[in-house]
Amino acid sequence: QVQLEESGGGSVQAGDSLKLSCAASGRTVSNYNMGWFRQAPGKEREFVAYLSWGGATDYTYSLKGRFTISRDTAKNTVYLQMSSLKPEDTAVYYCAIGPISNWPMRDANEYDYWGQGTQVTVSS
Numbered sequence: 001q002v003q004l005e006e007s008g009g010g011s012v013q014a015g016d017s018l019k020l021s022c023a024a025s026g027r028t029v030s031n032y033n034m035g036w037f038r039q040a041p042g043k044e045r046e047f048v049a050y051l052s053w054g055g056a057t058d059y060t061y062s063l064k065g066r067f068t069i070s071r072d073t074a075k076n077t078v079y080l081q082m083s084s085l086k087p088e089d090t091a092v093y094y095c096a097i098g099p100i101s102n103w104p105m106r107d108a109n110e111y112d113y114w115g116q117g118t119q120v121t122v123s124s
Contacts, residue, residue, distance in 0.1 A: 001025075001026050002024070002025070002026035002027050002097065002112070002113045003024070003025045003026055003113075003115075004022055004023070004024050004095050004096070004097060004113055004114060004115035005022070005023045005024075005025075005115055005116070006020060006021065006022050006093065006094065006095055006115040006116065006117060006118040007020070007021045007023070007118060008020040008021045008118060009093060009118030009119045009120045010119075010120070010121070011121040011122075011123065012085055012120075012121070012122055012123075013122070013123055013124075014085060014086055014087060014122055014123065014124050015084060015085065016085050016122070017081070017082060017083040017084075017085065018082045018085065018120060019079055019080070019081045019082070020036070020079065020080040020082070020093055020095075020118060020120075021077055021078075021079055022034070022036075022077060022078045022079070022080075022095030022115055023075070023076065023077045024076050024077065024078070024097060025076070027097055027113075028073075028076060029071050029073070029076055029077070029078050029097070030053060030071065030073045031053055031100075032053055032097050032098060032099065032100065033050065033051070033052050033053055033097070033098045033099065033100060033101060033105050033110075033111075034050070034051045034069070034071065034078045034095065034096070034097055034098075035047065035048075035049065035050050035051075035095065035096045035097075035098065035105055035106075035108075035111055036048040036049045036050075036067075036069060036078075036080045036093060036094070036095055036096075037093070037094045037095075037096060037108055038089075038091035038092065038093045038094070038120075039091055039092050039094070039117075040088075040090060040091040040092075043091075045094070045108055046060065047060050047106040047107075047108070048060055048063060048067060048080070048093070049063070049067055049068075049069035049080060050069070050104045050105055050106065051069045051070070051071060051078060052100075052101075052104070053100050056104070057069055058104035058106070060106075066082065066083050066084050066085075067080060067081065067082050067083075068080070068081040069081075078095060080093065080095075082120070085120075085122045086122060087122050087123065087124045088122075089120060089122050090120060090121050090122050091119075091120060092117040092118065092119050092120075093117060093118050093119075093120055094114055094115055094116075094117045095114070095115045096108070096111035096112075096113065096114045096115070097111060097112060097113050098110050098111035098112050099112065
């Protein structure tokens with residue numbers, strides 16, 4: 001059984017940083033593609049970041065430079081480091097795991113399993 005559990009969300013001020021964690025069980029994160037997505041109230045779920053089994057990364061253009069995806073294979077955990085947070089970053093953040101591919105997986109439908117999400121609220 002594959003499970004993903006996000007943590008690290010919270011309420012912060014604009015300009016602060018947060019590091020989200022996604023602990024996986026049932027699959028080894030370094031053998032699969034991993035993604036972070038977010039969904040703001042009234043909006044569709046959107047792609048944030050991607051980390052391939054081989055270590056390649058991809059980000060939605062508007063977030064590149066502020067967000068960093070990484071993993072700790074010993075802990076079987078994927079992270080999303082977020083800096084210079086803005087009120088528009090407020091959303092529920094989800095991690096997902098999917099099969100190996102040769103392209104950055106930006107489509108949520110490409111992922112097999114999802115976590116329950118963690119709320120990030122950024123106030124001005």
